[in-house]
Amino acid sequence: MLKDKRILLVIGGGIAAYKSLELIRRLRERGARVRTILTRAGQEFITPLSVGAIAGEKPYIELFDLQAEFDIGHIRLARDTDIVVVAPATADLMAKMAGGHADDLASTVLLATDKPVLIAPAMNPHMWSQAATRRNRTQLEADGIAFIGPSAGEMAESGEAGIGRMAEPLDIVAAIETALARPHAGLPLSGRRILVTSGPTHEPIDPVRYIANRSSGKQGHAIAAAAARAGADVTLVSGPTSLPDPAGLKTIKVSTAREMLAAVEKALPVDAAIFAAAVADWGVAAPGAQKMKKGAAGAPSLSLSLVENPDILATIAKRRAGRPRLVVGFAAETEKVIEHARDKLTRKGCDWIVANDVSPGTGVMGGDRNSVHLITAKGVESWPVQSKDEVAQALIARIASALAGVAT
Numbered sequence: 308m309l310k311d312k313r314i315l316l317v318i319g320g321g322i323a324a325y326k327s328l329e330l331i332r333r334l335r336e337r338g339a340r341v342r343t344i345l346t347r348a349g350q351e352f353i354t355p356l357s358v359g360a361i362a363g364e365k366p367y368i369e370l371f372d373l374q375a376e377f378d379i380g381h382i383r384l385a386r387d388t389d390i391v392v393v394a395p396a397t398a399d400l401m402a403k404m405a406g407g408h409a410d411d412l413a414s415t416v417l418l419a420t421d422k423p424v425l426i427a428p429a430m431n432p433h434m435w436s437q438a439a440t441r442r443n444r445t446q447l448e449a450d451g452i453a454f455i456g457p458s459a460g461e462m463a464e465s466g467e468a469g470i471g472r473m474a475e476p477l478d479i480v481a482a483i484e485t486a487l488a489r490p491h492a493g494l495p496l497s498g499r500r501i502l503v504t505s506g507p508t509h510e511p512i513d514p515v516r517y518i519a520n521r522s523s524g525k526q527g528h529a530i531a532a533a534a535a536r537a538g539a540d541v542t543l544v545s546g547p548t549s550l551p552d553p554a555g556l557k558t559i560k561v562s563t564a565r566e567m568l569a570a571v572e573k574a575l576p577v578d579a580a581i582f583a584a585a586v587a588d589w590g591v592a593a594p595g596a597q598k599m600k601k602g603a604a605g606a607p608s609l610s611l612s613l614v615e616n617p618d619i620l621a622t623i624a625k626r627r628a629g630r631p632r633l634v635v636g637f638a639a640e641t642e643k644v645i646e647h648a649r650d651k652l653t654r655k656g657c658d659w660i661v662a663n664d665v666s667p668g669t670g671v672m673g674g675d676r677n678s679v680h681l682i683t684a685k686g687v688e689s690w691p692v693q694s695k696d697e698v699a700q701a702l703i704a705r706i707a708s709a710l711a712g713v714a715t
């Protein structure tokens with residue numbers, strides 16, 4: 308499937324650059340045409356001569372190389388390809404990409420390309436886990452950049468162990484094949500079906516009163532909109548909110564938790580389901596058919612009998628047949644945020660939990676900004692405080708990578 312594919316490989320400066328030579332060989336063995344850009348730092352690790360000999364054509368090196376400009380301008384270099392692959396992608400290259408820099412040939416081409424980009428990071432484990440690199444990764448994923456690796460293991464240069472090793476050449480080849488096979492590559496969720504729940508639920512007490520919570524639906528609606536922008540076929544099942552229906556997707560409005568579960572079940576099958584709704588845990592056992600009257604019971608107090616609502620997330624996550632490939636829950640907590648969220652991941656049987664601190668001081672409930680932790684079987688990632696739209700975009704990018712099998 309790589310036969311006659313055009314691959315532009317950017318080789319950054321890292322000890323893992325020696326593996327890029329093997330990557331070029333593997334790609335050419337499969338019939339791909341490989342053009343290369345060797346960064347200045349990359350040349351400290353491997354030579355233009357060895358890259359050129361293995362690729363069968365001279366690597367591009369300088370942004371303002373008149374002879375190369377005569378041959379092919381950097382804009383054409385960026386576009387005249389089926390995919391751009393960065394291996395190794397250093398922390399510095401990632402930072403440049405995330406910041407939109409264009410001060411050398413590699414970063415300029417990465418900014419100018421209109422083709423899918425796959426990067427294989429390689430760096431010291433501390434550099435990979437630094438807040439700055441984590442921020443850049445989240446940004447790049449939100450920008451639609453696919454990642455392969457890094458993996459855990461011993462570092463070639465220091466003997467230190469941790470996450471930071473570049474993925475093996477054959478794994479990068481497989482990731483390139485996956486990225487190229489994606490239908491309508493360019494829109495990361497094209498051809499995918501995504502279900503999102505959002506908003507509160509209203510549990511009736513009588514025809515005019517209900518039990519509700521302070522959820523505004525902003526985060527769930529932002530996720531549904533981001534999924535639609537990413538090309539997915541989206542169903543949003545929303546409790547009562549004051550938000551407009553997002554464009555480009557199907558919104559189903561419900562009121563109670565039971566109605567929400569029924570609408571969710573009807574929307575299946577989907578590739579991924581994201582449960583961002585703040586579902587009421589209890590509903591009123593026997594809502595009054597008529598408006599309840601003050602003093603009707605002859606006493607100045609009233610007791611409501613509540614019954615537990617179905618847990619929509621757990622019901623879907625534990626389905627045997629027709630379970631979405633990826634089930635994502637939310638956990639709004641006011642204390643021990645990560646601990647409680649981890650517990651929820653196991654208890655509810657979902658794949659990921661997005662945990663947020665909704666203590667009164669944070670302004671998250673109803674506000675426009677959010678500070679979340681992504682909890683998966685692999686561990687916890689704490690994302691920077693950002694707008695709910697940015698959280699949505701980053702989450703959707705991550706989901707797209709996971710569904711494409713290229714992630715993380």
Ligand code: C5P
Nearest residue numbers: 582583584586617618619620636637638
């Ligand atoms: O247990 P807790 O309500 O904190 O769990 C939050 C997660 O579970 C959210 O993803 C929420 O949408 C989901 N949930 C649900 N049905 C319920 C309660 C919670 O889907 N009845």
